[in-house]
Amino acid sequence: MRRPFVIGFIGWSGAGKTTLAVRVTAALVRSGLRCAALKDAHHGFDMDRPGKDSWRYRESGAGEVIVRTDGRWAMLTETPAGRAPIESLLARFSPENDVIVVEGFKHEGDYPKIEVRRTESWIERGGDASALTPLHDDVVAVASDAPELAAPGLPLLPIDDPGAVARFILDLRRGAS
Incomplete structure (x- = not known):
């Protein structure tokens, strides 16, 4: 299989990770x-509302609840021990997907990452290089709006050109297969 x-x-809050990841996802979908x-949220969220059937099942103690409608389904899984490991979340995706975009x-995770560095969020952190996210071994490129935020030895991708970032990802994908 x-x-x-x-x-x-990856990157600091406010760097534009979501905007770039969504735009790159759209470009990848357009390419066929x-x-x-998969998004890691640092604030709580709930798709349920008190009194709704799925909420009632969760309140009953059900650890997982699937809700199905025409054209969509969702699974709610309780993780009382804390955040679910990324590996278990990735395993839930259909193998029919070509690409999984992780924000x-x-x-966590052993896969290539693009670090997003935007001037505005860099300045908010004092404008010094130490305020940037420390590079991890799995960072393969930096997407930024400013050449001075580049990382030595890594490609610098234009943060405002999702097509260029998507092409970089397609090249990585070809090299991985």
Whole structure:
């Protein structure tokens, strides 16, 4: 069974990870690929509303609840021990996907990552290089709006050109297969 190619987007809050990842996902889909997305949220969220059937099942103690409608389904899984490991989340995606775009999970997962560095969020952190996210071994490129935010030895991708970033990912994917 083939596995989807996984690419991550990491960086400081406010750097533009979501905007870039969404735009790159759209470019990959336009190129004919089937894409999925996984986002790490640092704030709580809930798809349920008190009183709704799925909420009632969760309140009853069900650890997983699937809700199905025409054209969509969703699974809600309780993780009382904390955040689910990224490997278990990636395993839930269909193997029919060509690419899984991951946002966040900076310290997790063994897959290539693109670090997003935007001037505005860099300045908010004092404008010095030490305020940038420390590079991890799995960072394969930096996407930025400023050449001075580049990382030595890594490609600098234009943050405002999702097509160029998508082409970089397609080249990585070809090299991985």
